[in-house]
Amino acid sequence: MQIQIKGVRVIDPGNIEGIRDISIKDGLFEAVSEPGQLPEVAKASEDVKVIDGQGLIAVPGLIDVHVHLREPGQEYKETIETGLKAAAAGGITAVCAMPNTNPVNDNAQVTSFILSQAKKANASRVYPVGAISRNLEGERLNDIADMKKAGIWAVTDDGMPVTDSQLMRRTLEYCKSLDIPVLVHAEDKRLADGGSMNEGLPATVMGIKGIPNASESVMVMRDIALAELTGARVHFCHMSTAQSIEAIRAAKAKGVHVTCETAPHYFTLTDADIPPYDTNFKMNPPLRSETDRGAIIAGLIDGTIDIIATDHAPHAEDEKQVEFDQAAFGIVGLETSLGLSLDLVAQGHLTLVQLVEKMAKAPADLIGINNDIVPGNPADLTLINMDTAWTVDPNIFVSKGRNTPFAGRRLTGAAVLTIVDGRIVYAMDD
Ligand SMILES: NC(=O)N[C@@H](CC(=O)O)C(=O)O
Numbered sequence: 381m382q383i384q385i386k387g388v389r390v391i392d393p394g395n396i397e398g399i400r401d402i403s404i405k406d407g408l409f410e411a412v413s414e415p416g417q418l419p420e421v422a423k424a425s426e427d428v429k430v431i432d433g434q435g436l437i438a439v440p441g442l443i444d445v446h447v448h449l450r451e452p453g454q455e456y457k458e459t460i461e462t463g464l465k466a467a468a469a470g471g472i473t474a475v476c477a478m479p480n481t482n483p484v485n486d487n488a489q490v491t492s493f494i495l496s497q498a499k500k501a502n503a504s505r506v507y508p509v510g511a512i513s514r515n516l517e518g519e520r521l522n523d524i525a526d527m528k529k530a531g532i533w534a535v536t537d538d539g540m541p542v543t544d545s546q547l548m549r550r551t552l553e554y555c556k557s558l559d560i561p562v563l564v565h566a567e568d569k570r571l572a573d574g575g576s577m578n579e580g581l582p583a584t585v586m587g588i589k590g591i592p593n594a595s596e597s598v599m600v601m602r603d604i605a606l607a608e609l610t611g612a613r614v615h616f617c618h619m620s621t622a623q624s625i626e627a628i629r630a631a632k633a634k635g636v637h638v639t640c641e642t643a644p645h646y647f648t649l650t651d652a653d654i655p656p657y658d659t660n661f662k663m664n665p666p667l668r669s670e671t672d673r674g675a676i677i678a679g680l681i682d683g684t685i686d687i688i689a690t691d692h693a694p695h696a697e698d699e700k701q702v703e704f705d706q707a708a709f710g711i712v713g714l715e716t717s718l719g720l721s722l723d724l725v726a727q728g729h730l731t732l733v734q735l736v737e738k739m740a741k742a743p744a745d746l747i748g749i750n751n752d753i754v755p756g757n758p759a760d761l762t763l764i765n766m767d768t769a770w771t772v773d774p775n776i777f778v779s780k781g782r783n784t785p786f787a788g789r790r791l792t793g794a795a796v797l798t799i800v801d802g803r804i805v806y807a808m809d810d
Pocket residue numbers: 448480538539540565662663664665691693694709710711
C-alpha cells in the first residue's frame with residue numbers, strides 16, 4: 381500500500397514547518413518533498429491512494445501517554461481493540477497502556493498478552509507500562525527488567541500511589557539503572573481521606589467530601605526530592621493543582637530530571653462546572669478551582685507541563701449511575717482530546733507548534749522513540765482539519781466508555797485521517 385498526501389501543511393516541530401508532499405510506502409515515510417516534486421504514480425494502480433492535503437495539517441502521529449485499556453479482566457469497560465480504535469478515531473496513533481488491569485501488568489506474560497492483542501486490533505499502537513509493585517499493593521517490587529525485555533518502556537502503580545517512600549527510592553534506583561522513567565500517580569490517600577471531589581465551596585454546597593490540593597502536591601514534592609536523590613527520570617501523571625506546577629517549575633529550574641502531563645479536563649473545567657451530583661465529572665485527581673485551572677494553562681504556556689495526555693478511564697454505566705461518593709473515578713478522553721486541546725490554540729494560549737510538541741513530540745521523547753516525519757521512519761501520521769466543527773456525542777464513541785463530562789459540547793477541529801505504520805486506521809468519511 382502506498383499513500384501520497386499532496387500540498388499539505390506539515391507541522392513537525394524541530395524538523396519541518398511548511399507545505400509539503402508526503403509519500404508513504406511499505407509502512408515507512410518514503411519521501412517528503414516540496415510540493416509537486418513527488419514522482420507521479422501510475423493512475424491505474426489500485427494500491428496507491430492519493431490525498432489532496434490542501435487546507436489540512438499533517439503532524440507526527442499523536443501519542444497519548446496515559447490510557448486505561450481495561451484488558452485483561454475488565455473487557456466490559458473497554459478492550460484493547462475498542463480502545464485502540466477509539467484512539468485512531470481521535471487522531472491518536474499510539475497509547476501507553478496503564479497496568480491496573482486484572483490481572484495487573486506486573487509480569488512479562490501480561491505485557492506480551494497486551495502486545496499480541498494490540499497487533500490483532502489493527503489500529504493504533506500500544507506501549508505497555510508495567511506495574512511497580514506486585515498487584516499494585518505497594519509492597520514488593522516487580523521484576524521490571526523482565527517486563528522491559530517483554531516490551532514495557534516505563535513503570536507506574538497508577539490508580540494507587542507508592543506510599544512507601546523507601547520502596548519509591550528503590551524503584552527509582554532500579555529504573556535508573558534500566559534507563560526507564562517512573563510515572564507517578566501523586567496522591568496521599570490519608571489526605572484524600574475518601575473524598576470524591578475538590579475540597580472547596582462546590583463540594584460544601586453539594587455536601588460531598590472534598591480532596592485538598594495538598595493530597596497531590598505533597599507527593600509531587602516528595603518525588604521531586606527522590607528524583608534529586610537518585611538522579612532517576614520521574615514523570616508526574618495527571619497534574620491538577622497550582623502547587624504541583626509551582627513545585628515542578630522550581631525543580632526543573634534546578635535541573636532535576638522531572639517531566640509532567642496534564643489532561644484536557646484540567647485546563648477546560650473546574651469544580652464549579654460540575655452539575656449537581658453528575659458522576660461524569662468525577663475523576664481522580666478531581667476537577668479543581670479556577671485558580672488551579674489558570675495555573676495549569678500557565679504551566680502549559682511556559683513549558684512546565686510537557687505533555688497533554690488523556691487519562692482515558694472508561695467505566696460501565698452501572699458504575700457511574702450511583703451516588704456521587706460511590707461512583708467510579710475516571711472519564712474517557714481519547715475521542716475528545718484533540719478537539720479540546722485545539723481550543724488552547726483558538727484561545728491564543730498555545731501555538732499549533734507548541735500543541736504538537738505536547739501531543740506528539742514530548743510524548744515520543746518520554747517513551748524514547750523518534751517520530752520525525754522523515755524518510756525511513758515508521759509512517760505514523762495524523763491529518764487534521766482545523767475547521768471541522770462537531771458536537772461531542774458519547775453515543776457514537778468508538779470507545780465502550782460513555783463517561784464524559786463533555787457530552788453536547790461544540791468543538792472545532794478534528795482528525796480526518798489517522799495513519800499507523802503506513803496503514804489508514806481511521807478516515808472521517810468512512
Ligand atoms: N483517573 C481516574 O479517575 N481513574 C483511573 C485511575 C487513575 O488514573 O489514577 C482508573 O483506572 O479508572
